Amino acid sequence: MNDRSGRVTVQGLSKRFGAVVAVDGVTFSVEPGVVTGFLGPNGSGKTTTLRMIVGLITPTTGDARVNGVPFAELSDPARVVGAVLEAQGFHPARTARRHLLACAAAIGVPDAAVDHVLGTVGLTADADRGVGGYSLGMRQRLALAVALLGDPQVLILDEPGNGLDPEGIAWLRAFLRAFAAQGRSVLVSSHLLGEVEQTVDHLVVISKGRCMFQGPLAQLRGSRRARVLVRCAAPARLADALARTGVLEIDTLPDGRLGVAGTDPVHVGDVALAAGVAIYGLAEEKIDLEQLFFQLTAGPWRAG
Amino acid sequence: MGRLLRAELRKVSSTKLWWGLLVPAVVLSIIINVFGGLFTAAIPDDGGRLPLLLGSLAYTLGLTAVFAACYGVVATAGEFRHRTVTTTYLLGPRRWQVQLAAMGVSAVVGAGYGAVVALVGVLAGVAGQAGSAFPSVGALVAVTAIGMVVSALWAALGAALGVVVGNQVGGLVGVLVYLLLGELLISALLNSAASVTLQRLTSYLPGNAGDIAIYDIPARVLAGPQIGSRLVETLAGVTAPPPWWGALLVLAVWTAAVGATGWVVGSRRDVT
Numbered sequence: 413m414n415d416r417s418g419r420v421t422v423q424g425l426s427k428r429f430g431a432v433v434a435v436d437g438v439t440f441s442v443e444p445g446v447v448t449g450f451l452g453p454n455g456s457g458k459t460t461t462l463r464m465i466v467g468l469i470t471p472t473t474g475d476a477r478v479n480g481v482p483f484a485e486l487s488d489p490a491r492v493v494g495a496v497l498e499a500q501g502f503h504p505a506r507t508a509r510r511h512l513l514a515c516a517a518a519i520g521v522p523d524a525a526v527d528h529v530l531g532t533v534g535l536t537a538d539a540d541r542g543v544g545g546y547s548l549g550m551r552q553r554l555a556l557a558v559a560l561l562g563d564p565q566v567l568i569l570d571e572p573g574n575g576l577d578p579e580g581i582a583w584l585r586a587f588l589r590a591f592a593a594q595g596r597s598v599l600v601s602s603h604l605l606g607e608v609e610q611t612v613d614h615l616v617v618i619s620k621g622r623c624m625f626q627g628p629l630a631q632l633r634g635s636r637r638a639r640v641l642v643r644c645a646a647p648a649r650l651a652d653a654l655a656r657t658g659v660l661e662i663d664t665l666p667d668g669r670l671g672v673a674g675t676d677p678v679h680v681g682d683v684a685l686a687a688g689v690a691i692y693g694l695a696e697e698k699i700d701l702e703q704l705f706f707q708l709t710a711g712p713w714r715a716g
Numbered sequence: 717m718g719r720l721l722r723a724e725l726r727k728v729s730s731t732k733l734w735w736g737l738l739v740p741a742v743v744l745s746i747i748i749n750v751f752g753g754l755f756t757a758a759i760p761d762d763g764g765r766l767p768l769l770l771g772s773l774a775y776t777l778g779l780t781a782v783f784a785a786c787y788g789v790v791a792t793a794g795e796f797r798h799r800t801v802t803t804t805y806l807l808g809p810r811r812w813q814v815q816l817a818a819m820g821v822s823a824v825v826g827a828g829y830g831a832v833v834a835l836v837g838v839l840a841g842v843a844g845q846a847g848s849a850f851p852s853v854g855a856l857v858a859v860t861a862i863g864m865v866v867s868a869l870w871a872a873l874g875a876a877l878g879v880v881v882g883n884q885v886g887g888l889v890g891v892l893v894y895l896l897l898g899e900l901l902i903s904a905l906l907n908s909a910a911s912v913t914l915q916r917l918t919s920y921l922p923g924n925a926g927d928i929a930i931y932d933i934p935a936r937v938l939a940g941p942q943i944g945s946r947l948v949e950t951l952a953g954v955t956a957p958p959p960w961w962g963a964l965l966v967l968a969v970w971t972a973a974v975g976a977t978g979w980v981v982g983s984r985r986d987v988t
């Protein structure tokens with residue numbers, strides 16, 4: 413049964429809501445010991461996928477397993493998976509402490525765990541206030557406190573940065589890294605690569621319900637080499653001259669510039685001088701992960 | 717299952733819902749039992765020898781069941797309204813167990829409503845109906861116990877209904893319109909039918925079944941074993957009512973049926 417690996421596996425997962433195909437054959441796995449980022453633009457199916465993993469939504473096809481079994485078949489689900497999901501609510505009149513005490517009873521952990529998680533997320537001072545008066549960030553912290561109550565092996569977080577102040581975000585980053593460093597698994601969704609870039613080791617990128625990239629963050633960085641952009645008098649002659657020095661990855665950009673990969677501006681400048689080609693502009697192209705992410709996902713806002 | 721029951725109890729005790737619905741039920745109980753004579757005017761009382769309190773108490777307990785039903789609906793449908801159901805199902809993914817726990821705890825609350833309302837009703841009756849005889853303790857205990865069971869069943873049924881509907885306003889309006897209007901209309905239609913079988917069906921509607929169970933013993937005490945059954949027919953608007961235990965059984969079957977529907981509907985629902 414439960415293999416205690418802390419691994420989450422998603423196999424050919426699809427979900428159709430009437431005419432909308434929210435998730436379309438997604439396959440990936442979340443490994444223990446690393447933070448896996450789950451990225452995609454708005455409406456790409458992140459929330460739907462995460463909710464399918466924890467059995468809140470029944471997949472149309474495919475399946476999702478935690479520790480080798482469907483979530484609902486885990487004997488102690490909340491001790492295996494802690495989840496912070498979008499639109500997770502609280503009764504406005506119930507205090508945070510009482511909410512957590514009810515959750516602790518459901519999980520079967522002693523009441524002392526409540527004080528512990530309240531301290532962890534920094535809500536101790538506000539624990540006896542009705543949640544109705546909580547700010548967005550405070551609710552997010554409370555949701556995280558519930559997720560941590562069972563001391564789970566796997567954390568699943570849907571856009572946990574929403575509403576957190578910069579201090580809270582920095583704290584969350586450090587917390588997730590430390591959590592994974594203990595050999596546990598973290599799956600965290602976001603629609604901004606920049607938000608999770610410093611936190612995640614592994615990436616799963618989805619767009620329109622389909623998986624576009626899956627692998628280490630370093631691999632995504634490496635998939636696009638840095639280029640030197642050159643504006644010059646005679647692009648064809650410069651390209652020839654560069655090719656003779658072994659630099660072969662040269663593109664012509666739409667604006668007439670050359671994009672030269674696998675070299676640096678010094679080399680390009682030297683070759684141009686030797687070939688007698690006048691240089692009007694020389695720039696290093698930044699590897700913009702966010703740009704790469706846009707290209708991968710071609711979000712709904714892209715014109716054309 | 718024990719954990720889920722404890723969690724459910726903690727949820728109940730941490731909001732004001734349970735007493736928010738108990739207070740109006742108690743107020744109604746005081747009014748009805750102080751002025752009990754008005755509500756039991758149908759029964760000819762020769763010289764204050766009849767324990768009319770039994771009648772007004774039964775009427776009160778019948779109304780209390782409506783509050784119990786509302787309580788049950790809000791207890792479970794409120795989870796959808798406040799979106800706490802996501803957390804509830806994350807901690808208890810076997811949804812039928814969660815529903816069973818909610819039905820069980822709601823039943824306890826419903827029984828509590830019955831007990832408190834009966835106690836207050838007796839006190840109010842002693843104060844207000846000094847002219848009439850005091851009922852026997854056995855009859856009082858019997859009516860109270862049956863009223864508690866009816867309220868417990870209605871609260872559990874309401875909790876199951878809340879899961880079926882998954883919408884607090886829809887569930888509340890549905891249960892109130894049905895109990896206060898719908899079942900009266902259906903009963904009237906059935907009673908006016910030519911077929912005796914159809915007329916008898918009135919006793920098997922859930923609201924009527926609860927009323928029959930509650931009115932059975934007071935009617936016998938007040939009107940005697942012969943016409944007691946006729947009095948129940950008049951009060952509950954039914955034809956050929958079963959005895960109180962049969963009526964309880966009918967209500968229990970309805971509760972189980974709605975519970976089973978909640979099981980099926982609830983376990984298939986996508987919580988988005």
Ligand SMILES: Nc1ncnc2c1ncn2[C@@H]1O[C@H](COP(=O)(O)OP(=O)(O)OP(=O)(O)O)[C@@H](O)[C@H]1O
Nearest residue numbers: 429432434453454455456457458459460461603988
């Ligand atoms: N209950 C539902 N009924 C109908 N369509 C739905 C439902 N839930 C989600 N969808 C649709 O499924 C698609 C994916 O939605 P989902 O919420 O999973 O996206 P997301 O990646 O989490 O987006 P965001 O970044 O905005 O949170 C969207 O087109 C959405 O409209």
Ligand SMILES: [Mg+2]
Nearest residue numbers: 458459460498
């Ligand atoms: Mg989302």
